[in-house]
Amino acid sequence: MPPPEKLDHRYAEGKLSIKEVLMHLIDTERVFSYRGPVAARGDASPRFRMDEELYAGNVNVSRRSLQSLISEFQAVRASTEQLYDI
Helix, strand or coil: CCCHHHCCCCCCCCCCCHHHHHHHHHHHHHHHHHHHHHHHCCCCCCCCCCCHHHHHHCCCCCCCCHHHHHHHHHHHHHHHHHHHCC
8 A cells, every 4th residue: 555645646747646546447437337338228329438638637536535535446346346247
């Protein structure tokens, strides 16, 4: 586990911190858990791409704890597993 002071650190400008990477994984899990049923059920609605930079630029995880992000990821992942009965 990285030390708490490293969780919001970015190694270079424009790069994501550890917590932002985790939030990106959460966002991506949500997007793809939506896309699967849309495709499987033959929904012809327009499919929008996920602009990861837009998503990352419009969320602030600096005040969230690592544990809260981990808990959110686990909940979202459990939902995806139920959806696909993995």
